[in-house]
Amino acid sequence: MRRKADTLRFRPVLRLIAKKxxxxxxxxxxxxxxxxxxxxxxxxxxxxxxxxxDMARLSSEQQENIAAYWGLxxxxxxxxxxxxxxxxxxxxxxxxxxxxxxAEVIVERFSASLVLMxxxxxxxxxxxFLAGLIAGMREGTVLDxxxxxxxxxxxxxxxxxxxxxxxxxxxxxxxWFPVGLSSPAxxxxxxxxxxxQLKHLVLPALTLSITGMANVALHTRQKLTEVLHSEFIRxxxxxxxxxxxxxxxxxxxxxSLPAISLHFASFSELFGGAVLAEQVFAYPGxxxxxxxxxxxxxxxxxxxxxxxxxxxxxxxxxxxDGLYRLVDxxxxxxxxx
Numbered sequence: 001m002r003r004k005a006d007t008l009r010f011r012p013v014l015r016l017i018a019k020k021x022x023x024x025x026x027x028x029x030x031x032x033x034x035x036x037x038x039x040x041x042x043x044x045x046x047x048x049x050x051x052x053x054d055m056a057r058l059s060s061e062q063q064e065n066i067a068a069y070w071g072l073x074x075x076x077x078x079x080x081x082x083x084x085x086x087x088x089x090x091x092x093x094x095x096x097x098x099x100x101x102x103a104e105v106i107v108e109r110f111s112a113s114l115v116l117m118x119x120x121x122x123x124x125x126x127x128x129f130l131a132g133l134i135a136g137m138r139e140g141t142v143l144d145x146x147x148x149x150x151x152x153x154x155x156x157x158x159x160x161x162x163x164x165x166x167x168x169x170x171x172x173x174x175x176w177f178p179v180g181l182s183s184p185a186x187x188x189x190x191x192x193x194x195x196x197q198l199k200h201l202v203l204p205a206l207t208l209s210i211t212g213m214a215n216v217a218l219h220t221r222q223k224l225t226e227v228l229h230s231e232f233i234r235x236x237x238x239x240x241x242x243x244x245x246x247x248x249x250x251x252x253x254x255x256s257l258p259a260i261s262l263h264f265a266s267f268s269e270l271f272g273g274a275v276l277a278e279q280v281f282a283y284p285g286x287x288x289x290x291x292x293x294x295x296x297x298x299x300x301x302x303x304x305x306x307x308x309x310x311x312x313x314x315x316x317x318x319x320x321d322g323l324y325r326l327v328d329x330x331x332x333x334x335x336x337x
Contacts, residue, residue: 024314028307032084035306040076042297083303092307093300097292102304105289110308113285117274119201120208125263128213132220132259133252139225147217155214159273163207163280170203177203180282204281208273212266219262223255261323267316271309 074082086093092102135147154162171179178200275287282288286305293302 095301119205123209124212128216131217136224151214265320
């Protein structure tokens with residue numbers, strides 16, 4: 001009986017894992033097909049991009065040999081099937097741009113992007129949550145209107161435009177921060193100090209965090225105002241509770257978990273913003289590798305990054321779903337029935 005009870009208890013979890021696995025597999029197949037079709041219609045010649053300026057010196061036979069070496073002389077269907085078989089064996093291919101395995105390029109570039117996105121994700125969550133709390137507690141005041149106006153403006157501001165603005169102000173005009181890159185140009189990576197790396201990280205992280213904080217702040221403000229207008233808050237106020245004590249004892253828990261869940265679900269916007277921010281600041285991350293792969297028609301690298309980014313966003317959304325289930329017991333009850 002006990003074993004049967006344990007099986008029934010874990011059945012919803014197993015059902016959820018199977019459902020998520022099937023969804024991820026279907027999503028990866030669909031994204032791979034769509035990305036390959038889009039790349040195949042690119043007007044950029046991969047051989048010309050691979051050779052560079054020496055294209056005129058090569059004979060037609062040499063160009064055909066290069067195409068045959070990279071498998072570019074086969075039909076699109078054959079290229080996709082060959083690539084799919086290699087992926088199933090754990091081989092993402094070799095990058096035409098970087099001349100190294102795609103998996104190594106992704107790991108190397110993502111390690112830099114992870115620092116940038118992690119810093120921006122933490123900053124946007126903390127600043128957005130605090131701004132939402134302040135606006136909700138001061139509903140209808142000038143401070144509330146200023147915070148809402150700023151958030152609405154930032155929500156509609158492209159990250160690359162904000163990045164250019166910060167670059168012109170703090171780098172070109174004031175000279176407080178470097179123009180770009182992740183370390184001083186010409187220095188060996190081992191000789192770069194942590195302070196120099198953080199100095200290069202400030203403006204890209206600030207760009208992503210400012211544009212990402214708006215949704216968290218507006219959502220937190222909305223939830224807090226709903227809580228403050230509820231019956232049990234009126235009862236707490238009638239008992240004499242005010243200000244921070246009221247927020248800490250009755251409002252914070254009701255607004256913090258939904259805000260965290262929303263923030264975990266913003267991985268796709270974070271990754272998309274990182275692509276633009278890295279291009280503006282010449283930050284050597286995964287986003288800049290996407291642009292280089294697209295401009296050079298580097299199909300293996302582009303498809304590898306597409307698969308990796310799909311998994312990255314899917315994991316973020318899965319974590320958000322898990323947090324929603326922790327926040328709202330009604331979801332768990334509906335899934336159990």
